[in-house]
Amino acid sequence: MFSSIKIAMIVIALATAGGGFLHYKTVKADLETAKANNLLLEASVEGQKAVIAQQENDFKSILAANATLQEQNKVLAAEFSALDDRFNKINAQGEVRDIGKLAVERSRSIERVINGATKKAMRCVEIAMGSPLTEKEENATKKSEINSECPSIANPNYVPY
């Protein structure tokens, strides 16, 4: 009877020890899996951070590109408005300039003026098409030196005064 109890106790002890060992093995395997998962998560978080940083940079670039275009549009609108003003300038007597009347009165000088302006306008088109600026155009800073038809693209160093 006593030996049966002893055997039973040994079996229980062995079973407990075996169970404990198995549990330990399972927990160890789970821990390894968790570690691996953690590494993957960390890598994924780093990847996401890089994606977010890239998106932020892209967004900044898009804003900058839009701002550049808007700025250029403003300058072009101002130049167009200046052309309109040249045709419809109001003189000291409050009269609107009439280029037709002026051409009748002073044909030669108006002819010279419009031919000069046309030459400048043609050069503006060449520049708009990608023609490189000449040294003279680059260095122009005075009103007398600039291409008055399109100073924003023809004379980068000219500051209107």
Place this chain on the structure above:
Amino acid sequence: MFSTEVERAPLNLPNPETPKLEDLRWTIITSENAAEVFAKMQEQGKDPVLFGLSDDDYELLSKNFAQIRAYMIQQGLTLEQYRDYYEPKEETGKENAN
């Protein structure tokens, strides 16, 4: 099955060649100087004919021209911005270095 994203090769199209525009000359003709202008043209061996615009139409032509020019500038700048965004110079440098 794994797939690797392959970046598209940059398009890198060159800009078209810039043409040199021809000079043209306006002639102002009025009822008073018409005879003189035509006589001068004949002296220069030109056909005594002019393709005319009224002063208002000349003004409109100038404005149309300015609009076209502005549009070209905007197009050029837009293209430049696209290039800077999709084909930045630094990346091209890296590619060349590799």
